[in-house]
Amino acid sequence: MSQSTTLRVLFCIGVNQNFFDASPAEAKQVWGAFGVMMKGIEETPGIRVIGNMDDDQLMVGPSTTAPWTTYVLADAEKLENVAAVCNLFRTTPVGEGGSKLWKYCKIEARVGRELIIQG
Numbered sequence: 001m002s003q004s005t006t007l008r009v010l011f012c013i014g015v016n017q018n019f020f021d022a023s024p025a026e027a028k029q030v031w032g033a034f035g036v037m038m039k040g041i042e043e044t045p046g047i048r049v050i051g052n053m054d055d056d057q058l059m060v061g062p063s064t065t066a067p068w069t070t071y072v073l074a075d076a077e078k079l080e081n082v083a084a085v086c087n088l089f090r091t092t093p094v095g096e097g098g099s100k101l102w103k104y105c106k107i108e109a110r111v112g113r114e115l116i117i118q119g
Contacts, residue, residue, distance in 0.1 A: 005077075006075045006076070006077065006113075006114070007075065007076040007077070007078070007079065007082065007111050007112070007113065008073075008074075008075060008111070008112050008113055008114045009047075009073070009074050009075070009076050009082050009085075009109055009110065009111050009112075010071055010072075010073055010109070010110040011041070011071065011072040011073075011074065011085060011086075011107055011108075011109050012066065012068040012071055012107065012108045012109070012110065013068055013069060013070045013071065013072070013105060013106070013107050014062070014063035014064070014068045014069050014105065014106045014107075014108075015062055015063055015069045015104065015105055016062055016103070016104055016105060016106060017062045018103050018104050019062070019104040019105065020061065020062060022104070026094075026095065029094050029095035030094050030101070030104045030105075032094075033092050033093065033094040033095075033101050033104075034101065034105065036092055037088045037089065037092045037101055038052075038072075040085075040088045040092065041072060041074070041085050041088065044081060044084050044085050044088075045081065045084075046076055046077035046078055046080070046081030046084075047074050047075070047076050047077075047081050047082075047084075047085060048074060048075045048076075049072060049073070049074045050073045050074055050075065051072075051073050052070060052071060052072045052073070053070065053071045053073075054069070054070045055067060055068070055069055055070060055071075056069060056070070068108075075114075076111075079111065082109050082111060085107075085109070086107050086109055088101070088107075089101045089102040089105060089106065089107050090102050
């Protein structure tokens with residue numbers, strides 16, 4: 001990815017109240033789906049994950065607004081690649097009941113560019 005055309009993206013992920021209301025078995029299925037989604041981010045064409053940060057020790061309960069529960073920093077070739085990552089929450093199944101991950105978690109993408117200080 002060329003630095004001049006690369007989008008810098010911060011994916012902000014929050015956990016909804018539905019996760020906290022879930023039974024232990026359902027919550028385990030959500031956690032499994034979350035792992036599938038995180039792997040899906042890394043495998044999304046046009047996305048290069050730089051790193052992530054989890055705030056679960058200091059963020060307790062549902063994250064209805066910022067601060068979020070976890071963050072993924074990535075570079076993207078195009079805005080369509082960013083949208084594809086967000087779509088993982090709509091398409092990643094949770095267990096066999098027909099629910100998708102977006103029932104339990106949410107995502108918001110902040111898109112900009114890398115800050116480069118010219119000397």
